Structures are given as structure tokens and as C-alpha cells.
């Protein structure tokens with residue numbers, strides 16, 4: 158089968174190659190991949206940066222966001238069968254540690270990931286543990302179902318703490334998940350939403366996703382512009398998706414006293430941060446990682462199935478697997494939000 162893998166360390170190092178299809182073990186599922194999504198984590202691996210960029214074994218087929226059809230199942234598999242239309246949770250928690258045994262497996266320190274620790278879904282087939290398979294209704298559009306995993310982060314972030322209903326919101330950073338978070342916050346009843354980014358193309362999509370105001374941080378003073386929008390005050394909830402020192406500074410200057418910061422970004426390396434800003438504003442910081450298993454999926458999937466969220470603007474481009482590198486190049490050029498790789 159064809160697979161797009163990281164084969165060399167450092168920047169790029171991607172190559173398309175022929176790989177064997179791995180037959181499922183007793184607790185595993187073999188899936189024919191229909192659609193995959195390219196994620197910020199894949200970009201970190203592309204650049205050879207950050208925790209995941211250093212962690213990935215070579216060669217590994219990349220990709221952890223997808224929708225596909227079950228081809229075959231191992232003998233001990235009971236929850237899914239051949240023909241099922243499935244999406245994947247991208248964390249494979251160990252199941253044994255304290256976090257896993259106390260209902261918090263999304264923060265399992267021994268989690269393994271497809272596309273990082275074993276071959277992922279930028280391929281014609283992928284073999285994964287049954288434990289990370291989510292079965293969709295048969296009539297769901299695979300392109301939408303492939304977005305459930307990243308959407309789950311935005312849903313998790315939104316529902317954490319006191320939620321967003323009736324509250325003022327800033328989404329700081331409009332990558333794919335930040336943009337999804339705009340729509341999710343709107344869906345859950347945010348009173349007013351400001352989106353911040355430096356890319357005019359992404360700010361345009363933020364407006365489509367439901368932002369009341371989109372602020373270009375490269376052109377305007379973010380803090381004074383956003384505060385003016387909220388009547389001179391900060392926002393009750395700020396979602397931090399920039400992962401940059403300047404973005405983090407903005408986040409803590411934008412949040413209202415005793416508000417909530419949902420910290421969703423993973424900086425590529427150490428960043429400087431003035432904790433005095435946190436002491437002065439006194440927000441609660443929620444450290445958002447992945448999706449609660451499986452609470453977030455039960456909340457998130459129906460939003461897509463019932464069409465409560467329009468995610469069409471997020472899936473900005475489609476490229477066939479054979480030209481999968483192009484998906485990375487589109488992101489590098491700032492021209493794409495989330496390119497989908499069509500693997501069928």
C-alpha cells in the first residue's frame with residue numbers, strides 16, 4: 158500500500174513509499190482509509206521540532222485524523238465489524254496507570270499515537286487498537302467525520318470550567334482548531350466572540366465560523382481593540398491557540414479578572430511568560446489536552462451528524478494521497494486551513 162512517511166530527521170524528510178498492510182492482531186482493527194486531515198502536530202513533525210518532532214521514530218507513516226471503513230477485525234474485537242464507517246481517537250492510553258484508572262485517560266503519560274509512535278493514516282490502510290475506534294452512522298460524510306478528532310479539542314476546551322453560555326469570548330489564534338472553536342463557542346451560546354490572528358485568510362474564515370469581530374494582530378493593537386469591543390473590559394473566557402510568547406501575553410491581558418483561560422496550544426519550545434500578568438488578572442487556567450474519553454466524543458459527534466456546526470470552511474483543500482506533500486506545502490504557504498488527504 159501507499160503511505161506518506163517521515164523518513165529522515167530534520168526539516169521535511171517526508172517521502173511517499175510502498176508499505177506492507179499490517180494484519181490486525183487480536184484486539185486490532187484494519188481500516189481502509191478514506192480521508193485524513195493534516196494537523197499542527199504533523200507540521201511540527203514536518204519541521205522536526207517540538208516534543209513530537211523529536212519523538213517520531215523513522216520511518217513512520219504520519220497522520221492521526223481520519224475517517225475510514227473497517228476492512229477486517231482481530232478475533233477479540235467485539236465493538237466494531239467489517240464495513241463500519243469509523244473515526245479515530247488519536248490517543249492510545251495505557252489503560253493501567255492512575256490517570257487511566259480514574260477516568261482521566263486523556264492525560265495518560267504513557268499514551269501512544271498513530272502517526273508518531275506507530276504507522277498512521279496518511280496511507281491506504283491503517284491498523285489500530287479497537288480501543289481508539291469510534292463508529293459513525295453509515296450515512297455520515299467521511300470528510301466531516303474525519304474532523305471529529307480535532308473538533309473534539311475545541312469542544313473539550315469549550316465545555317471545561319464554566320463553559321461559554323452568555324459569556325464574552327476571545328479565540329486567540331485561528332488555526333483549524335481555533336476556527337472550529339469559534340463555531341463551537343457560538344453553538345454553546347457565547348454572548349460575543351472575537352477572533353485574533355495575523356493571517357487575513359484565516360480571519361475571513363473566523364467571520365464565516367461566527368466571530369463577531371476578527372482582529373488582525375499584525376495591523377492592530379490587539380488588547381485595546383478587543384477591550385473596546387467589550388466595552389472597555391476583558392473577555393470572560395479566552396482560548397489560547399497561538400503558542401507564542403506574544404500571543405500568551407495578549408491572552409492574559411485580554412482576560413477579565415477571575416475569568417478563564419483555556420490553554421490549548423503546545424509551544425514548539427520554551428517561551429518567556431510574565432506570571433505577574435496571571436497574578437494581576439487572576440484568571441483560572443485550564444490546561445486542555447486532547448479529548449475526554451469518551452465524554453467529549455459523545456458531546457461532539459452529534460454536532461457534526463446533525464449539522465449543528467458548518468465545518469465546510471475548515472476543510473479548505475483536498476489532495477490525493479499520491480500528492481500528499483502538497484497538503485504540507487499549502488499550510489506552509491499560509492494558503493490552507495486544514496487540507497484533507499484523500500486516501501481512497
Ligand SMILES: [Zn+2]
Pocket residue numbers: 196197198221222307
Ligand atoms: Zn491532530
Ligand SMILES: [Zn+2]
Pocket residue numbers: 250251252253254255256257262265266267268
Ligand atoms: Zn495510562
